[in-house]
Amino acid sequence: MIPSWTLALYILAALWRGVSMLRLADLKIPSHTIRGQPVRLECHYDLEGEALYSVKWYKDQHEFFRFIVADNPPAQVVNLTGVNVDLPNSSDNTVTLKSVDLTGSGVYRCEVSGEAPTFQTVGESAQMIVVDLPDSGGPQIEGTRPRYGIGDTVRINCTSSRSRPAAKLAWFINADPVSQMLAEEALLRHFPVIIDDDGLETSILGLEFKVRHKHFKKGDLKMKCLATIANLYWRSNEESVEGDRPQKAPVLESRETFSPGKREASSSVGRTGQHPSNPTTLASLHHLTVTITTLCSLIVSSAFASDLR
Ligand SMILES: *[C@@H]1O[C@H](CO)[C@@H](O)[C@H](O)[C@H]1NC(C)=O
Ligand SMILES: *[C@@H]1O[C@H](CO)[C@@H](O)[C@H](O)[C@H]1NC(C)=O
Ligand SMILES: *[C@@H]1O[C@H](CO)[C@@H](O)[C@H](O)[C@H]1NC(C)=O
Numbered sequence: 587m588i589p590s591w592t593l594a595l596y597i598l599a600a601l602w603r604g605v606s607m608l609r610l611a612d613l614k615i616p617s618h619t620i621r622g623q624p625v626r627l628e629c630h631y632d633l634e635g636e637a638l639y640s641v642k643w644y645k646d647q648h649e650f651f652r653f654i655v656a657d658n659p660p661a662q663v664v665n666l667t668g669v670n671v672d673l674p675n676s677s678d679n680t681v682t683l684k685s686v687d688l689t690g691s692g693v694y695r696c697e698v699s700g701e702a703p704t705f706q707t708v709g710e711s712a713q714m715i716v717v718d719l720p721d722s723g724g725p726q727i728e729g730t731r732p733r734y735g736i737g738d739t740v741r742i743n744c745t746s747s748r749s750r751p752a753a754k755l756a757w758f759i760n761a762d763p764v765s766q767m768l769a770e771e772a773l774l775r776h777f778p779v780i781i782d783d784d785g786l787e788t789s790i791l792g793l794e795f796k797v798r799h800k801h802f803k804k805g806d807l808k809m810k811c812l813a814t815i816a817n818l819y820w821r822s823n824e825e826s827v828e829g830d831r832p833q834k835a836p837v838l839e840s841r842e843t844f845s846p847g848k849r850e851a852s853s854s855v856g857r858t859g860q861h862p863s864n865p866t867t868l869a870s871l872h873h874l875t876v877t878i879t880t881l882c883s884l885i886v887s888s889a890f891a892s893d894l895r
Pocket of ligand 3: 741743790
C-alpha cells in the first residue's frame with residue numbers, strides 16, 4: 587500500500603518533469619530530394635528551461651554532424667561517405683548538405699541532449715530518398731500509327747528512361763484514366779522494370795485497346811502517358827491520331843505527311859493529328875466506318891492486329 591503523500595509527491599515530480607521536459611518541436615527532412623542539389627535538414631527544439639548540451643545528426647545510425655555547445659568551434663563534421671556537410675551553413679538548428687548523391691538516401695536522425703544534471707535526450711528520425719530524374723523529354727510513346735479506323739487495335743508502349751526510383755506510369759485515353767476502365771475497354775501491359783548497371787531504372791507500360799466510335803467523339807483520338815516520381819516529377823506526352831472525319835475540309839488534308847523522324851522528336855507538347863496526304867485514304871476509311879458491321883470490324887481488326895505483330 588503506497589501512502590497517499592508518496593503518490594502526491596510522485597505526481598508532482600512527474601508534473602515538474604513534464605514541464606521542464608526538453609522536446610523536439612519540429613524535424614524538417616524532405617521525403618524526396620533531387621540528386622546534385624543542396625538539402626537543408628532542420629531540427630527545432632524547445633529547451634523548456636534546460637541548457638543545451640549537444641545536437642547530433644545521424645544517417646542510418648552513423649553520426650555525420652555534431653554541435654556541442656562546450657566545444658570550440660561547436661559545429662563539427664564527422665566524416666561519412668555519401669553525406670557532404672556544408673559546415674558554414676550548418677548550426678544547432680540546421681544542417682545543410684552540399685549536394686546529395688544517390689547514396690544520400692536513408693534514415694536521418696536528429697538527437698538533442700540537455701546539460702547536467704538531467705542529460706535528457708530526445709530524437710526523431712525521417713526517411714529521405716534522393717531521386718535521379720528520368721532522361722529529359724518526358725515519357726516516350728512508341729508504336730502508334732498515324733491513323734486508326736474503327737475496329738483497329740492500338741498496341742503501344744510508354745517508356746520512361748533511366749531514373750531512380752523508376753517512374754510510375756499511367757495511360758489516359760482522351761483524358762480518361764485507363765486504370766479505371768474495364769478489361770474489355772482497354773488493357774494495361776505491365777513490363778518488368780529494366781535496371782542498368784549504374785542502378786538507373788527504366789519503366790515500360792503497354793496499352794492495348796480496340797478503337798471504337800466513341801473514341802473519336804471529340805475529334806482526334808488522344809493517348810496520353812503520364813510519368814511521375816513522388817511529388818518531384820510529373821511529366822506527360824501525348825499522341826494524337828486522326829480517325830475518320832469526312833467533314834474535315836480538304837484544304838487541311840494535304841498539309842503534312844507522316845514522317846517517322848518528326849515523331850521521334852515529339853515532346854511534351856501534344857502533337858496534333860497527322861493529316862493524310864492522300865484524299866482517297868480518307869474516303870475509303872470513311873466508307874469503312876459507315877458501312878462496316880460488327881462482324882466486318884472484327885475481321886478487319888484481327889487483320890490489323892496480325893499486321894502489327
Ligand atoms: C575527413 O575527410 C577529409 C577528406 O577526405 C579529410 O581531409 C579529413 O582529415 C577527415 N577527417 C576526419 C576527422 O577523419
Ligand atoms: C550557404 O552560405 C553562403 C554564404 O556563406 C550563401 O551564399 C549560400 O546561399 C548558403 N547556401 C545555403 C544552401 O544555405
Ligand atoms: C513494348 O515493350 C515490350 C517490352 O520491352 C516489348 O516486348 C514490346 O514489343 C513493345 N511493344 C511495342 C508496341 O513497342
